[in-house]
Amino acid sequence: MKILIADDSRVMRQIVTRTLRQAGYEGHDLVEASDGREAYNTAKSEKPDLVLSDWNMPEMTGVEVLRQLRSEGVQVPFGFVTSEGTPEMRQAAEAAGALFLITKPFTPESFKDALDSILG
Amino acid sequence: MIEYPSPTADDLLVIAEQVWTSYLDPEGVNPLIQMPPGETPKEVSAAVSVTGAWRGHVVISFSAAASRHAAAGLLGIGYDDVSTADITDAVGELVNIIGGNVKSLLPEPSALSLPHVQTGGSGHWPNVKEVCSLFGLWHNEPLTVSVLEGTSSAAEAGGVGA
Numbered sequence: 001m002k003i004l005i006a007d008d009s010r011v012m013r014q015i016v017t018r019t020l021r022q023a024g025y026e027g028h029d030l031v032e033a034s035d036g037r038e039a040y041n042t043a044k045s046e047k048p049d050l051v052l053s054d055w056n057m058p059e060m061t062g063v064e065v066l067r068q069l070r071s072e073g074v075q076v077p078f079g080f081v082t083s084e085g086t087p088e089m090r091q092a093a094e095a096a097g098a099l100f101l102i103t104k105p106f107t108p109e110s111f112k113d114a115l116d117s118i119l120g
Numbered sequence: 121m122i123e124y125p126s127p128t129a130d131d132l133l134v135i136a137e138q139v140w141t142s143y144l145d146p147e148g149v150n151p152l153i154q155m156p157p158g159e160t161p162k163e164v165s166a167a168v169s170v171t172g173a174w175r176g177h178v179v180i181s182f183s184a185a186a187s188r189h190a191a192a193g194l195l196g197i198g199y200d201d202v203s204t205a206d207i208t209d210a211v212g213e214l215v216n217i218i219g220g221n222v223k224s225l226l227p228e229p230s231a232l233s234l235p236h237v238q239t240g241g242s243g244h245w246p247n248v249k250e251v252c253s254l255f256g257l258w259h260n261e262p263l264t265v266s267v268l269e270g271t272s273s274a275a276e277a278g279g280v281g282a
Contacts, residue, residue: 008234009213011194011206015143018196056216056232083220088228104217105142 001119002029004048006039006065007081008057012104016052016081023108025119036060040068048076050118055082055089066096077118081106124174124227129154132254132265135221139214144193144258152263155255160264163187166211166237168219172230175270176248178219180211186261187211187239204239212237222267247272 003020007013013032020028031046033039037059043051053062060068066078078098082089085103093101100114112120133154140152164187167179182190191202191210212235223232248268256263 009209011209011213083217084223086224105139107142
């Protein structure tokens with residue numbers, strides 16, 4: 001599967017990549033985006049099978065990326081990996097069509113809980 | 121109406137310990153040690169601002185060595201291999217994570233800014249009062265996590281400056 005990792009922090013993109021491996025999800029094709037606009041463009045051009053996106057990014061927020069993709073009929077499975085997990089944000093994520101919201105700091109176990117039904 | 125007790129140093133310690141356990145000290149060999157209140161290091165500071173029902177900032181201040189340890193730990197590379205860009209990215213992400221978790225303790229609705237990072241001198245925070253601070257020692261180097269609440273609309277303008 002092709003997985004798009006969108007986060008404006010290079011450090012966090014590396015941690016997400018490392019945690020995917022620690023959670024047992026190896027051998028996937030990983031592509032990265034460093035802001036929301038790049039995430040949207042990459043989701044359109046690379047046609048990933050899964051998007052793991054930060055929420056708070058320059059250019060476009062993660063939820064704006066998701067809403068834009070859905071408004072254009074792009075139904076790629078999409079989940080958030082974000083430092084905020086308030087009930088309001090979870091509701092907004094779900095309403096926009098996100099499958100899950102993983103809060104930072106996360107562990108390989110929290111990745112498994114969210115991703116096993118998609119990547120397992 | 122939901123009550124929001126002010127965050128405390130104990131809240132900051134719980135959040136910091138989660139970050140350390142997940143990313144910076146997963147083996148449990150170099151934990152963050154809470155220290156009595158003391159001097160805040162000035163070499164590197166990273167901050168996020170919260171605006172909305174609560175206004176203020178969450179700030180982490182590091183000694184230069186502590187910030188380098190943070191970057192090395194998050195990236196999984198050697199201390200001597202860390203670049204300045206690594207430090208900026210790493211401490212910005214750390215304050216984003218800790219700030220996001222602090223925000224969950226504060227009145228909603230509010231929004232979290234992107235991180236600001238300053239090296240070579242601590243930030244200046246006009247019109248704020250300290251809500252709580254966690255003084256820590258890590259790898260025998262100091263770092264401080266502080267929650268600063270704005271006391272006027274000036275807090276909305278952000279406080280990072282020389």
